[in-house]
Amino acid sequence: MATTGRVVGVNGNLVTVEFDGNVLLNEVAYVILDEKRLKSEVIRIKGNRAEMQVFEIIKGVGVGDSVEFTGNLLSVVVGPGLLGQIFDGLQNPLPQLAEKCGFFLDRGVYLDPISNETRWIFSPAAKTGDIVVRGQTLGSVPEGIFEHKIMVPFDLYGTYKVRSIVSKGEYNVKQQIAELEDENGDLIPVSMIFQWPVKKAINVYKERMKPVEPLVTQIRIIDTLFPVAAGGTYCIPGPFGAGKTVLQQLTSRYADVDIVIIAACGERAGEVVDTLKEFPELTDPRTGKSLMERTVIICNTSSMPVAAREASVYTGVTIAEYYRQMGLKVLLLADSTSRWAQAMREMSGRLEEIPGEEAFPAYLESVIAAFYERAGIVKNIDGSIGSVTIGGTVSPAGGNFEEPVTQATLKVVGAFHGLSRERSDARRYPAIHPLESWSKYSGSVNVEKAEYARQVLFRSEEVSQMMKVVGEEGTSIDDFINYLKGEFLDSVYLQQNAFDQVDASTTKDRQKYVFDKLLLILLAELKLTHKDEARSYFNQMRQKFLDWNGSHIDSDEFKKGETEIMDMLASKSMESVEEINEKLNSLV
Amino acid sequence: MQKIYNRIEEIKGNVVTVRADGIKYGELAEITSAHGKSLAEVILLYEDKVSLQVFAGGRGVSTGDEVRFLSRPMMVSFSDNLLGRIFNGRGNPRDNGPELTENLIEIGGPSVNPAKRIIPRNMIRTGIPMIDVFNSLVESQKLPIFSISGEPYNELLARIAMQAEVDLIILGGCGLKYDDYLFFKERLEQGGSLSRAIFFVHTASDPVVECLMVPDICLAVAEKFALKGKKVLVLISDMTNFSDAMKEIAITMDQVPSNRGYPGDLYSKLAARYEKAVDFEGQGSITILAVTTMPGDDVTHPVPDNTGYITEGQFYLRNGRIEPFGSLSRLKQLVNGKTRDDHRPLMDGMIKLYASFKETLDKKSMGFRMSDWDEKLLKYGELFEKELMALSVNIPLEKALDKGWEILAACFTPEETGMRTGLTDQYWPKQ
Ligand SMILES: Nc1ncnc2c1ncn2[C@@H]1O[C@H](COP(=O)(O)OP(=O)(O)OP(=O)(O)O)[C@@H](O)[C@H]1O
Numbered sequence A: 001m002a003t004t005g006r007v008v009g010v011n012g013n014l015v016t017v018e019f020d021g022n023v024l025l026n027e028v029a030y031v032i033l034d035e036k037r038l039k040s041e042v043i044r045i046k047g048n049r050a051e052m053q054v055f056e057i058i059k060g061v062g063v064g065d066s067v068e069f070t071g072n073l074l075s076v077v078v079g080p081g082l083l084g085q086i087f088d089g090l091q092n093p094l095p096q097l098a099e100k101c102g103f104f105l106d107r108g109v110y111l112d113p114i115s116n117e118t119r120w121i122f123s124p125a126a127k128t129g130d131i132v133v134r135g136q137t138l139g140s141v142p143e144g145i146f147e148h149k150i151m152v153p154f155d156l157y158g159t160y161k162v163r164s165i166v167s168k169g170e171y172n173v174k175q176q177i178a179e180l181e182d183e184n185g186d187l188i189p190v191s192m193i194f195q196w197p198v199k200k201a202i203n204v205y206k207e208r209m210k211p212v213e214p215l216v217t218q219i220r221i222i223d224t225l226f227p228v229a230a231g232g233t234y235c236i237p238g239p240f241g242a243g244k245t246v247l248q249q250l251t252s253r254y255a256d257v258d259i260v261i262i263a264a265c266g267e268r269a270g271e272v273v274d275t276l277k278e279f280p281e282l283t284d285p286r287t288g289k290s291l292m293e294r295t296v297i298i299c300n301t302s303s304m305p306v307a308a309r310e311a312s313v314y315t316g317v318t319i320a321e322y323y324r325q326m327g328l329k330v331l332l333l334a335d336s337t338s339r340w341a342q343a344m345r346e347m348s349g350r351l352e353e354i355p356g357e358e359a360f361p362a363y364l365e366s367v368i369a370a371f372y373e374r375a376g377i378v379k380n381i382d383g384s385i386g387s388v389t390i391g392g393t394v395s396p397a398g399g400n401f402e403e404p405v406t407q408a409t410l411k412v413v414g415a416f417h418g419l420s421r422e423r424s425d426a427r428r429y430p431a432i433h434p435l436e437s438w439s440k441y442s443g444s445v446n447v448e449k450a451e452y453a454r455q456v457l458f459r460s461e462e463v464s465q466m467m468k469v470v471g472e473e474g475t476s477i478d479d480f481i482n483y484l485k486g487e488f489l490d491s492v493y494l495q496q497n498a499f500d501q502v503d504a505s506t507t508k509d510r511q512k513y514v515f516d517k518l519l520l521i522l523l524a525e526l527k528l529t530h531k532d533e534a535r536s537y538f539n540q541m542r543q544k545f546l547d548w549n550g551s552h553i554d555s556d557e558f559k560k561g562e563t564e565i566m567d568m569l570a571s572k573s574m575e576s577v578e579e580i581n582e583k584l585n586s587l588v
Numbered sequence B: 001m002q003k004i005y006n007r008i009e010e011i012k013g014n015v016v017t018v019r020a021d022g023i024k025y026g027e028l029a030e031i032t033s034a035h036g037k038s039l040a041e042v043i044l045l046y047e048d049k050v051s052l053q054v055f056a057g058g059r060g061v062s063t064g065d066e067v068r069f070l071s072r073p074m075m076v077s078f079s080d081n082l083l084g085r086i087f088n089g090r091g092n093p094r095d096n097g098p099e100l101t102e103n104l105i106e107i108g109g110p111s112v113n114p115a116k117r118i119i120p121r122n123m124i125r126t127g128i129p130m131i132d133v134f135n136s137l138v139e140s141q142k143l144p145i146f147s148i149s150g151e152p153y154n155e156l157l158a159r160i161a162m163q164a165e166v167d168l169i170i171l172g173g174c175g176l177k178y179d180d181y182l183f184f185k186e187r188l189e190q191g192g193s194l195s196r197a198i199f200f201v202h203t204a205s206d207p208v209v210e211c212l213m214v215p216d217i218c219l220a221v222a223e224k225f226a227l228k229g230k231k232v233l234v235l236i237s238d239m240t241n242f243s244d245a246m247k248e249i250a251i252t253m254d255q256v257p258s259n260r261g262y263p264g265d266l267y268s269k270l271a272a273r274y275e276k277a278v279d280f281e282g283q284g285s286i287t288i289l290a291v292t293t294m295p296g297d298d299v300t301h302p303v304p305d306n307t308g309y310i311t312e313g314q315f316y317l318r319n320g321r322i323e324p325f326g327s328l329s330r331l332k333q334l335v336n337g338k339t340r341d342d343h344r345p346l347m348d349g350m351i352k353l354y355a356s357f358k359e360t361l362d363k364k365s366m367g368f369r370m371s372d373w374d375e376k377l378l379k380y381g382e383l384f385e386k387e388l389m390a391l392s393v394n395i396p397l398e399k400a401l402d403k404g405w406e407i408l409a410a411c412f413t414p415e416e417t418g419m420r421t422g423l424t425d426q427y428w429p430k431q
């Protein structure tokens, strides 16, 4: 008999329930409201009373309403057919929900996350009599461009013997494809889908490795100065309107990964619509297929129930971990983790827990750390290497990074891409601050070269500060040139035009190539004697470089652009280009 | 069947507690006290204790007052009879018209399925060049007007209300000064727009709790009209008052404040309202413009700060004009490519030059010598401010673009504007 209970208190979407029987922490329960069943999660238990967060609008619930406990933890369904889908935070498929309910999100309607209609071509890999453990491959189905491995469900601990397995053919996800016998001789039917609790990391791998291989985002300032590693973590804090979402949208398009999971967590619905409508039209240059085929969108936007927002990032990361099991490179983008933290804060307040800074719960840090800990590059039991990389935006109150969520995040991530108001106001996009941001990973560009560029920026900033006091008049020509070099580096390399077909994404090879040329200009001692002359020289150089950035790498225009830039450099350089090249080589 | 209780156990601020059975969360009750009747809404249930927030406030409520539960949540009447009418924050008439009771609809309904949303595509023309040219307003957009008291934000709202090409205007007043309420009424009457407008006005002298209802009522009515194919513009003044009302209730309820006294769910509460802005495919739409006054002119104050994280840009109203810097319509690029081919380059070019003008002003104030170029910029800045930026300017987009070229031509040569030769050839005014 399943445990039942009755509502004894309602405080916002926190409901107190008196129950008889046993109740599990984080178990799913339903509040019965007329014909509707409102999904909830147990978040605290005291004696025979449980406190639950209700994932739906709570209006109309009263004391005495009955509650059904399910005995299952809050879980997601995994299996073929997740790619290309749009789910809410609890894995309800939104387009299908729209077909059923129209414009609005009716509460209490839950549809199968993975439709049982689709037929998949299953090819068995295991044979009758094989001994298998959880995570081991039983067979596979093609899902878009991937070979989707059908694995022994991850919650089947121990060893099993394959008693039967279907032959190659078409099956629905709920159909039995194998039967496993456990150590007691009990038979367990297995289909292509199973459930996994969202708050539990999937740990079915042989070993977890150190993230070293760069994950190329095709955003120059990131890949060159503040790289991200496959299996690593990074965060993008920034005030409103600084470009967090645009940056994530660019990454979701151009990053060199197999699968992208977008967790739109408590932000604007309109922004998800951009992705929803555009991705099916855009082709993934790596595969020639639509970008949607490699994407899963978890969409729990700001006006959707807050408790489900808390769940949505976990739903996202669980799906990411599942695909990692297949040896794929997965990127999870969460926008914004602050909304998730706020959801926790709301619930903590209702539970009357002792508040920490800015009323966030005391466990904020450990929860954030545990979430980012779910990233990682692993060697799976079949030897394949898969990774989950997590990038989260942070929306600090007042744009001030000295606040609990930013600080807790900075403690655990491997790279920090801090957006600055000054840069976004000056339309210097992406507005990642080149002096304040950092990364612990090494990128595809040589470290010493990147360090040199950083020094240039640093010197330039120093001069710029000084000029504010003494004016241009009081600045020496050498300092002034250093200042211009930094500005030049910023405008032609760190800034990138998101709306230009070519400039929007820069491949790793192109970055290396262009960066070397750029360094030549930065390394050169220039024959410029007047400030006006210097300014105009760099203005022209900038124009040429920007045009060059806009030309396809294998076009004549590109070659021509390069020649012009090198000629212009030679015309004012004290050394020959060969000599500067030597300086460049001696950097590394 | 209505349940009536005669024993109020606790009165604290605007919240009263009674013991009652079978009450639902969000249900309404009517409290009859010596000062008259007031509605109240259930905000907390614990065993047989029911806490309600009293719309007319807790003052004057006695422990012996009658509490009658209505077995329904807060609702508002919806029909074409609303048009041209003025109501208070509870939805009762403020004009001399009849009380409306037909076709009651719930307020604060569910959110739109993101999968049903479409990419916004229509511009709303306002006749204000700083909006139409530089930060186009887009149908279904949600935008705040960041301002400080003393600025003419209500005048701006009234002007947009009268000129915007929409079917219907809903004005929500949250803590509106009585004079401002009268101002809105007169302006819309004079402009002949009252018949396509509906007012839900909570004035500064009305009970605070009633302020909390205003955005929800406005948006519930707007949603129904939008579903009937109407283009609705919702104007609210002022969301900071609305937020302060929430703060007051939160403190009464002993909630731990997160930031300067505001409750931790301020973001979610504001977002739930702003996200009602929508374009229903095949039907109508809701566009929201809401004044957000910034206490101490501080944009990092929790109300403007949280708002900025929710809305699709913002208009800064400062010194009587919409500031070109800081103001941003994040959706403008969806519509300004389809107007005239000089729209985008002119917008960018003029703003860049205006930025140079500001630098020159700084230099001038520091006593540096003005070059010829500086003089040109100074002239440009002055003309720009007078002929395009001033709120009194009222011209259609195309006229405003022409005006932009005229201003440029009065100050610069075509090369000096940094604009493409093709464009200047086509649009540069002939002598
Ligand atoms: N890389 C970019 N190139 C050009 N414009 C940009 C870029 N990044 C941001 N913008 C501009 O800034 C606006 C705001 O950007 P975005 O929505 O990404 O901000 P955000 O940091 O996510 O803000 P919020 O915290 O409010 O969600 C965009 O609508 C766009 O106009």
Ligand SMILES: [Mg+2]
Pocket (backbone or CB within 6 Å): A244, A245, A246, A267, A335
């Ligand atoms: Mg954003």
